């Protein structure tokens with residue numbers, strides 16, 4: 001009745017933004033991501049019939065904020081008549097700040113919850129269950145380069161390349177600590193309902209996915225960078241043009257983009273991407289990581305830097 005799983009966050013290069021079914025948390029578009037290696041969330045789930053309610057601790061402190069979403073995820077994984085659970089989460093990076101902590105949390109929770117409940121779930125079932133917790137979570141089940149595709153009624157994830165097939169590095173520039181002002185679900189709905197650019201975003205996504213997939217399979221860094229930056233800026237344009245506008249960036253976010261542009265001007269193989277938060281992720285070839293890290297560290301407003309290679313997908317930890 002107890003299991004532990006570990007999962008890494010993933011960074012989308014072709015973004016998921018918008019839902020086609022809010023109740024089932026189904027994305028409106030496919031997406032492509034890279035799974036990180038050095039940032040992690042570990043989730044231990046212990047079902048205990050003597051507990052009156054689910055309990056959650058995050059990094060050794062009791063936490064109520066995430067509990068309703070985690071409990072609902074366990075209901076889907078183990079059934080609503082399940083015993084209550086003791087959930088113990090450990091995370092080595094800032095939570096809810098645009099660093100995909102929900103992706104690694106729900107991937108690890110789904111895997112640990114299924115194992116603790118003795119449920120022999122297929123890969124597609126795990127993807128569907130993780131995706132209902134957080135749209136991007138299904139991608140953290142797999143390592144390296146991952147594509148999430150919409151099927152008729154659900155989602156599917158598949159590997160495009162493994163982490164060792166094209167070992168890129170990701171330098172994350174933290175420009176602001178603490179949780180983001182608007183959650184991604186709310187912001188996606190504001191975009192869908194009010195942004196004049198939302199429809200063209202949905203219509204054009206298949207061609208961005210094709211371009212990125214081709215660049216990844218051909219290990220074409222410049223092409224991948226060009227389509228990833230374009231897709232990221234398009235996603236943020238939708239938000240900026242919404243009513244009310246959703247602007248996750250701060251002044252340091254913009255300065256980091258300028259740093260990346262300067263590096264590119266010097267011939268450094270690097271591109272940026274930004275998710276629903278103010279942090280900038282600079283993706284580069286491994287040999288450029290030190291230079292990218294140093295340049296971002298010197299950028300005014302950057303408060304911390306985390307560098308990671310690409311990692312494997314979520315996995316159970318042996319408890320013996």
Ligand code: PMV
Nearest residue numbers: 012015016134135136275276
């Ligand atoms: O999984 P969610 O609901 O936190 O949404 C994630 C959305 C983005 O991070 C902005 C893009 C993506 O594909 O990860």
